[in-house]
Amino acid sequence: MHAIQKILAKACGQSSVKTGEIIMAKIDFAEVNDLYPQTIYSFREMLGQRVWDKDRVAFVFDHYAPAPTIKAAQIHKEMREFVKENQLTYHFDTNAGVCHQVMPEAGLIYPGMIIAATDSHTTTHGAFGALGTGVGATDMATIMISGELWLRVPEIVEIQINGKAPQHVMPKDVILSILGSIKADGAVYKAISFTGSYVDQLDVSGRMVICNMAVEMGAKTAYMQPNDKVLEYVASRAVRQYEIQYTDDDYSYSESHIFDISNLSPQVAFPHSVDNVRSIETAGKIKVDQCLIGTCTGGRIQDIAAAAEILKGKKIAAEVRLLVVPASSEVLKECVRKGYLQELAEAGATFATPGCGPCLGAHEGILAPGEVCVTASNRNFPGRMGSTEACLYLASPATVAASALTGYLTDPGTF
């Protein structure tokens, strides 16, 4: 069996599971973000009274941190009341950050667990050898009542990534190049197992970037076998004992895709699809208005460090806005300690509260018709960051920083 199948078998109390089988899986942790008061409404409509386990449910206020509208403020208010009523052990208010960053930081993500969250990017937690999957509000409400979720055991595809990344090529470039090849619907309903020498040595942050964007290929979940860097991260944080699952040596994947990234150059996803990917050399001269470094994909300490490295002692182009949104309060504090915020501020950056920022078009950096943004975030759908007539280019934080300096989409290798 694959490690994913072993996690699912354990969660439904069976010795094994088969692809296509419907199982009722016990959920180790359930997380709700602040877009979904419908979770509470559905919970009540289904006669829920108390959540099944107050240690295993948390709300994270990230998409609307801090509240941009009266309606969003009302959502936060209702959620805080629910948290209090249910005496939830963990709560992450507007001072915490993006859910996919704060959950691991709080030790709530560890190998072998199943985490369900009301956010499609829950696949991020595959970085830790956990099974993370996104659900809608009513699915979440059923978990909050019973602690269980029905799941179809997915087909598992292997994406093997080998080689050593050239300088200025970040994990974001790696996953964009894979997306360009496998396409936005290449792994719908499937689980992706990332393997290979690149993955084996990759740090926690880079693993999270790659698993985060697995959902952009339609994947139900992503998985990477925990390495020493993951185990070290988890050891000082995990709130529970955990059991790492391993894939059997004789396991055979339904399909395998093999990539070598040794000669990869920085990648860019052009409007308006995540799989419309080109190498930066072939991008042409594209003028940008806004540059965004942040979100659950590109707002970690490594991302902001890469930007600071490029921008230190320089000034961004006159007609460009550089927006930096640390993924969490922990990331923000580390940026302060390491002096990155000072360097970026002197270069001309604008900062916003740790959280999702403008990624989903809710607030903090919305685009006007005709504007262009190069962004370290994960989606460039029409209208994603505001006007449907704005254009979004997905790139690595290094490419975003280099573009802020010149005012045009720019290869970070230039600096």
Added chain:
Amino acid sequence: MNTFITGKVVTLGNNVDTDQIYPGRYLDIVNHREIGKHCLEGVDPAIVQNFTPGDIIAAGTNFGCGSSREHAVIALLNMGAAAVLAESFARIFFRNAVNLGLPLLVCKGISKKVENGQRIELDVKVGTVKVESTGEVIACEKIGDYAMDILNAGGIKPLIRKKMENRR
């Protein structure tokens, strides 16, 4: 749930994501009727204006990709969509639709076989689409038994509510 559905087709393209079905700027709205008024605004604001309750959406591949927002299904239901057909669906959208009782069928080739405004008949249980004008019957993928039971009950809410009442 009525498993026989007849209605007029509204066609859409490939990769219609949840931001196009329900733009992010409206995510703080909680009233379902209000949510319905912005349905598919990211594709074309005229769609909701011209939509007749009971119309059936027929889309290309990867319909509902992107965010987990249940608002997308709530918007389609409240706009009056009777069902959604697509070449393929993103998985969270598929689950959300089943949970809220919005009938949907994976129907390979559908985007080439039906035209905007044509009347069609669906048999959701068997998994077929019949084009009224030509009589052509298009075979779709049959919905799995587990999901079909949820759809038949009108979504997961009535099912769980019943369970909870029995427990009391």
